[in-house]
Amino acid sequence: MLHSDTQEAGSVENNLIQNVPSKTAIKVLDLASVSHDQQETYLKQIAQWYYDEWGKYCASDKPNVQSFQIEKSELVANQLPVTLIACEGTPPTDKLVAVVRLKKDAIEDANKEKIFPEGTYALSGLYVAKHYRGKNIGKTLVAQALTIAIKQYHAEALGFFSHSKKAQSLYEHYGIPLCGRRKIHDKEAALYFMDNPALLLQKLSMPPYEEGT
Numbered sequence: 001m002l003h004s005d006t007q008e009a010g011s012v013e014n015n016l017i018q019n020v021p022s023k024t025a026i027k028v029l030d031l032a033s034v035s036h037d038q039q040e041t042y043l044k045q046i047a048q049w050y051y052d053e054w055g056k057y058c059a060s061d062k063p064n065v066q067s068f069q070i071e072k073s074e075l076v077a078n079q080l081p082v083t084l085i086a087c088e089g090t091p092p093t094d095k096l097v098a099v100v101r102l103k104k105d106a107i108e109d110a111n112k113e114k115i116f117p118e119g120t121y122a123l124s125g126l127y128v129a130k131h132y133r134g135k136n137i138g139k140t141l142v143a144q145a146l147t148i149a150i151k152q153y154h155a156e157a158l159g160f161f162s163h164s165k166k167a168q169s170l171y172e173h174y175g176i177p178l179c180g181r182r183k184i185h186d187k188e189a190a191l192y193f194m195d196n197p198a199l200l201l202q203k204l205s206m207p208p209y210e211e212g213t
Contacts (some may be wrong), residue, residue, distance in 0.1 A: 026097065026137065027145050033077040033081040042085060043070055045096050049127045054163065054185070070101075073182045080104050080153070081180050084145055086128075100129040100141040102149055107161060115191060116159035121149045123160055126167060138170065143204045150197050158200065160192040174203045 009197050031042060043048045055068065074081055086098035100123055109115050116122060123145055128138045149155035160176060161184060162168050165179035172178070179193040194200060 002022065026086050026088045028086050028141060030077065031085050031099075032077045033069075039072065039075060042096050043072070046070060046085075046099050046125075046127070049099070049129075050125065053127060056079055066124065082145065082148055083142055085140055086132075088132075096129075097132045097143055098137045099125060100127075100138075100145055101125040102145045104153075109184050115155065115161065115182050115184070120159045120193070121155040121160070121197070122159045126162075138167075139204060140155060140198075143201065146197055146201045146204070150201060155197050157193070157195050158197040161189045162186055162192075163189050174200060176200060 009073055030037060034042070042144055047065050050068035051065045055065075069082060075083065080103060082102040084102070085101050086094055087094045088097050092138070103122050103124060105114065105116075105118060105120065107115050107124060123142060126138055127142065128141075136207070160171055161166065161182075162171065168190050176192040178190060178193055180191045181188050183189070
């Protein structure tokens with residue numbers, strides 16, 4: 001059985017991302033763990049990314065940048081949803097380069113119906129800044145989110161969805177089964193589901209993915 005969302009998730013340790021040609025290390029952090037001022041800055045950047053990337057799929061909702069902003073009330077340490085970010089450099093001059101979110105029972109289609117079975121943990125909102133793509137940053141964020149899902153929440157099922165061909169190629173590269181397609185917002189999205197998340201974590205030790213995030 002899956003454990004409750006209120007179970008402690010533990011702290012997210014910083015991880016150095018390999019194969020990133022930078023003089024400065026890139027770290028993975030839980031957004032809930034950074035200062036309030038940093039949160040404000042990062043939330044605005046993430047909202048802009050999401051709007052630029054996915055706003056076109058929500059035309060009927062007439063979205064704006066603010067409609068894509070993560071609520072600060074969701075940034076609670078040791079609780080779901082978890083928002084992981086990758087940053088280059090050190091505060092206060094560090095640069096946000098990527099984000100992903102871990103949720104449970106929270107992904108809905110255009111009709112507000114759940115798209116995965118009850119109890120499924122889902123990764124959503126994976127975004128890597130354009131100049132940082134192809135450096136395995138997305139892979140590292142996914143691996144960290146999976147580690148939290150498996151070790152802290154004992155997740156037994158994991159779901160993904162994507163409108164992006166590049167993200168779909170990434171998921172398929174690591175053998176995540178395609179389970180169907182559903183209209184999410186105003187466009188059809190590919191759905192991926194697996195009932196053995198630990199297997200995916202093992203697959204993430206495969207050779208680096210070259211084309212996607």
